[in-house]
Amino acid sequence: MSLGRKEKDILRILQRNGRISNADLAQQVGLSDSPCFRRVKQLEANGLISGYAAIVDQRKLGLEVTAFVQVTMEKQTDSDTEKFIACVEAEEHIVECFATSGSHDYLMKVVARNIDHFSELTMRRILKYPGVKNVESSFSLLEIKNNRVLPTD
Template identity: 40%
Template sequence: MKFDRFDRAILQALQHEGRIPNSALAERVNMSESACLRRIRQLEESGVIEGYTALISQQKVGCPVNVFVNITLDRQDETDLRKFEDAVRKIPEVMECYLMTGDYDFFVRVVVADTADFERLHSKHLTRLPGVARVHSSFALRTVQKARELPIR
């Protein structure tokens, strides 16, 4: 989808401040309120804007630890992939899951309270996912960069 300067300005502003009132957003992007609201509705209807959400502090809700998990399946046929993906979506601690190329089949980011919490997640959920052959985990020591805004070109 091609974006003009107004679309880019609206998207950048909403990524930075999702609760900005339409009147303030219209002023910021130099549009009338009605034209700005029309653009937002078009961006929502086209699926560019998928929704709105609050950013919650991992630390303050008790899951400060990020663990990156590489998972290899026994087989990679479509049925096995679908079974794994359906099951992994049901684990609340899974924040992201990607089907990968390379040495591992899936790359998963989970959040946990501590190492004991991860041990529980590992033994009761991750290793019991359909078709899992190997699980390789790495604990993040510190978050250096965590972008929340996509570059809009």
Template identity: 45%
Template sequence: MKLDKTDRRILDVLQKDGRISVTDLAERVGLSPTPCARRVRQLETSGLIQGYAAIVDPKRAGQSIQAIVQIKLEQHSDEIVEGFRRTLVDRPEVLACYTMTGEMDFLLHVIVRDIDALSDFTMRRLLRVSGVRDVTSSIVLETVKRSTVIPVEELAPE
């Protein structure tokens, strides 16, 4: 999908305030409401906008421990890699899972209520997955920056 300047402005505003009304959004981007709503629908239909979500404060939600977990597999057969992926897909404590270049195969961003829960996740979940060779965890001490905003000026030009 080709994005023009107005599409990029719509994306910028919606990323910062997903609850903005179409009327207010249209005013902010210089359109009337109907064409603005049409553009938003096109961005949603194209898959560029994947959804809208509330951003929850982890500590207030009782999830005070975040960890970055590195996983190394014994081998990279399709069976082991897919088995590991299937194990993680439905784990609620896994916020993100990335396949990586370098020494480790996967990097996880995990959130749990306390150290005991992290230990349980590591010992009873990760280390029991067939093919896992090494698990290294680092506890997040402080979140310096957390953002879901994609810099729209970097998106494909007109």
């Protein structure tokens, strides 16, 4: 879908403040209220805006550990892959998971209360997911950048 300048501006602003009023959004992008509202609804209908969410502070929620877990599968059977994906989707502490190229099959971002909790997640759950051969974990020591805002240009 080709986006005009106004649509790009709307996306940029809504990514930073999804709770902005339509009147304020319209003013910032240089539109009147009704056309701005229609453009936002069109962006939603086209799937460019897939939802709105609150950004929660992980540490204030008691999740002190962030780990990046690389998973290597034993085999890539359709059955094991489907079961693995179902396990990943069901585990709330796995907050991101990507199928990757390279020496590992998946990369997961896992959050945990502490190192003992992470150990339990890994040893008693992730390593027992169907088809998992091996996992390697790296821990975040310092968050440098965590930007959820996508470039619109």
